[in-house]
Amino acid sequence: MILDKNIIAGHNEKELAKHQQQFNFLSEQTGQAAAILEKLKAFQVAIPSWALGTGGTRFGRFAGAGEPATLEQKIEDVGLLHALNQSSGAISLHIPWDIPTNATAIKELAAQHGLQFDAMNSNTFQDQPNQAHSYKFGSLQHTDKAVRKQAIEHNIEVINHGVNLGSKSLTVWLSDGSSFPGQLNFRKAFQRTLESLQEIYAALPADWKIFVEYKAFEPNFYSMTVGDWGQSLLFANKLGDKAYTLVDLGHHLPNANIEQIVALLLNEGKLGGFHFNDSKYGDDDLTVGSINPYQLFLIFNELVEGLDAKGLNHATDLGWMIDASHNIKDPLEDLLQSVEAIQVAYAQSLLVDRAALEAAQGNNDVALAQEILQQAYRTDVRPLVAEARLQLGGALSPIKLFREGKVRAALIGERGEKSVATGL
């Protein structure tokens, strides 16, 4: 399904007067709307293919209706999001869930929807049918060389699929680790993982990046071989210039100061990208900004400050991606909310008075520093985000249009009630 431009135009016409009033007020209030708008318009967030179906928990999965059952339908869904918000112009694929059997045709289809291919994701945390060796005791860290070889070859196959699609990066997340004391020699597991990653790194094209994603716990509960940003950074530094750390917001122990982690990785030139989501306990994969939008703002505050200090491009020098997949919302509505939450936090961080903050920090004026941050955070920047969408041809109120336009009903009509997405 392709959303007719006239439907979006009709929706915007109805919403325009109210929007204009709110936008004019905000423009006057902030005095820097034009510059922020240009940055918002350039900023795209990649959508993971596995977020398009209803997720589950280890207790069960309550499938939605009209979910995308094929790679073509997943691209179509991201195309719908992008038509609505003009900020979801890339899709991130997961192999083997999304193997493109005809890369040329898939690339063409994506181009029709204005989409590019973001990072490719490998999977050595599950056994696939007909696979020779099991990943029950790990993949790149495994004690058996044959298992490691299988996992390395899989990652190289993922790179090759990505090359055919025009992707430029590989994200490696490992479930490797141990669940009981004594199970694993930490030093040797690290060394085996490094050697495996080095073989994958050697297969990377010159203009590619590899992202080493870390996670504090789960599925292993005693140790994770890439368990935190320190371990990821060790791997990235030993691998070389094309290797970076990837921060997934849900992959930390409770109360971790993620904004500080981000600031330091960025300063080291080793922050590769993000997996956005939100959580209350751990890897909850909830809608971005749904639990702790202030933390999201503080992270963006460090990102903007650090990117500017390094002279980096906000839109293109880091990988921006959502990694969420939960079980009770319509996935497309959830993703529209997530992208908007990211844009809101980004716009708020652009509003921070950097010179005043630096002066307050220099004077150790703690109260004023907090006032400056919260002045930006408490500004309702939603009219700015909506204006960016409007200028790009998107919808002023994407979820409202998604509902009024009965998009899910149309997808169910095309795909059926029982269509289930491949993936987790």
Ligand SMILES: [Mn+2]
């Ligand atoms: Mn992730």
